[in-house]
Amino acid sequence: MSSIRIGYVGCGFMAQGVHLPNLATMAECEVLALAELRPDLGRRVQARFGIPRLYPDHQAMLADADLDAIAVSAAFGVQGQIARDALLAGKDVFMEKPMAISLEQADAILEAERASGRRLMVGYMKRYDAGNELVKETVDAWRASGEQGAITYARNHGFGGNWTAGLDAPMDTTDEPMPEAPVVGPAWLPPEYLSAYIGYLQQYTHNINLLRWLLGAGDDVRLRSVDLDEDGYGGVVVFDMGGVRAVLETGRISHYRWDEHTQVYFRDGWVHTWAPPLLLRQVPAEVEIYHASDRQTMARTIPQPVWSWAYRREMEHFVASLKSGEPFRSTAQDTRTDVRLFEEIYRVWLGQRGVL
Numbered sequence: 001m002s003s004i005r006i007g008y009v010g011c012g013f014m015a016q017g018v019h020l021p022n023l024a025t026m027a028e029c030e031v032l033a034l035a036e037l038r039p040d041l042g043r044r045v046q047a048r049f050g051i052p053r054l055y056p057d058h059q060a061m062l063a064d065a066d067l068d069a070i071a072v073s074a075a076f077g078v079q080g081q082i083a084r085d086a087l088l089a090g091k092d093v094f095m096e097k098p099m100a101i102s103l104e105q106a107d108a109i110l111e112a113e114r115a116s117g118r119r120l121m122v123g124y125m126k127r128y129d130a131g132n133e134l135v136k137e138t139v140d141a142w143r144a145s146g147e148q149g150a151i152t153y154a155r156n157h158g159f160g161g162n163w164t165a166g167l168d169a170p171m172d173t174t175d176e177p178m179p180e181a182p183v184v185g186p187a188w189l190p191p192e193y194l195s196a197y198i199g200y201l202q203q204y205t206h207n208i209n210l211l212r213w214l215l216g217a218g219d220d221v222r223l224r225s226v227d228l229d230e231d232g233y234g235g236v237v238v239f240d241m242g243g244v245r246a247v248l249e250t251g252r253i254s255h256y257r258w259d260e261h262t263q264v265y266f267r268d269g270w271v272h273t274w275a276p277p278l279l280l281r282q283v284p285a286e287v288e289i290y291h292a293s294d295r296q297t298m299a300r301t302i303p304q305p306v307w308s309w310a311y312r313r314e315m316e317h318f319v320a321s322l323k324s325g326e327p328f329r330s331t332a333q334d335t336r337t338d339v340r341l342f343e344e345i346y347r348v349w350l351g352q353r354g355v356l
Helices: 013-024 039-049 058-062 076-088 103-116 130-145 191-215 310-324 332-352
Strands: 004-009 029-035 053-055 069-072 092-096 120-123 151-161 221-228 235-241 244-250 258-266 269-274 286-291 297-299
Touching (some): 013 039, 058 069, 058 076, 069 076, 076 092, 076 103, 092 310, 120 310, 130 269, 130 310, 151 191, 191 235, 221 332
Parallel strands (some): 004 069, 069 092, 151 244
Antiparallel strands (some): 151 258, 221 235, 235 244, 258 269
C-alpha cells in the first residue's frame, strides 16, 4: 500500500488531542473518514482536520470499501464491540486500551480477528516510548550475557498526577449530550463494584502490560498476593512474571507532573525508568542504568530518538506494520493476559472482603 486509508471512530479528548493530530501529519496514511454519534461535533472536527467523509456511526463507516483500517477511541464500555465489528467488516484496527473489560469480551474480539484474518493493535503507548525501549534492550542484553547476574525483582509504581501537562491542542465541544455507553462487565462481578473495577483496569492495564513486556513474560504470569484498599484502587499486587517477583504499587497523589516509575533489579545492577506526563509531547521516559559489581557506575542514558512522543510512535508503528505486514508489538492476543489478570485481582480482592 502506498498510503493507508484510515477511518477514525470518535471525536473525544484522545481523538482531538492526540490521535487525529498525529495521523493528520503522517505522510504514510490518510484519514479518509470520521464517525461520530454527535452530528454537530462530527462536522466541526471534520472541518478542522479536513477529513473528506463523515458518518453518523461506526457501522455506516464500516461499509466504506475504500478504508483499509479503523482507529477507535470511544467509551470503555463500547470500544471493544466497535473493534470487533470492524474486524468482522474486514478492517485492520487500532484501538485505545483497555481492549476489553471482561475475558468474555476479549475472547469474542480474538475470535473475530481469527475469523476475519485481519489484525488488531492495542494502544499500549508505553511499549513505544524510546526510554522504555532502551530499558527493554538493556534488560534483554543483560539476561542474554549474564553480565549482571540474574534478575531478582521488578516493580512499577504508579500514583498518577497531572497527566495532561498543559495540553493546548484545539478542542471542539458542543452542547450535544454524551452518547449512552452501556457497560457490561464480567458476569461474576457484582454490579456495585463495576465502576471501581473499570477505574482500576483502565488506569493500571498500562502498568501491568509494561512490566510483562520488559520481563518478556508473555502469558506466564500468576498472582502471588493482592492487598488493595477499601476503594479497590490503591495498594499492592505481587505477581510471578516468568519466574520473577514483580510488584505493582498503585494509588493517587496530587502532583504537578506524573508519579510513575519502573525498576528491574539484577544481582549486580538495575535499570530504572521514569515516565513523563502522558501528554507531554516530545519527551521520552528518563532512564538510569546502574552497574554494581567491583567497579560501580551509574549513568543517565539518553534515549534515542532524543525528542519523541510515545503516542506518535505507536501510531507510526501501526501504519508501518500495516504496510510491511510485520507483527504488531502490542497484539490483541497478548492483551488478553492483562484482561485475565485484572479479573483475577478483583476476584481475590472481593473474596477477601467476603463478597464472592
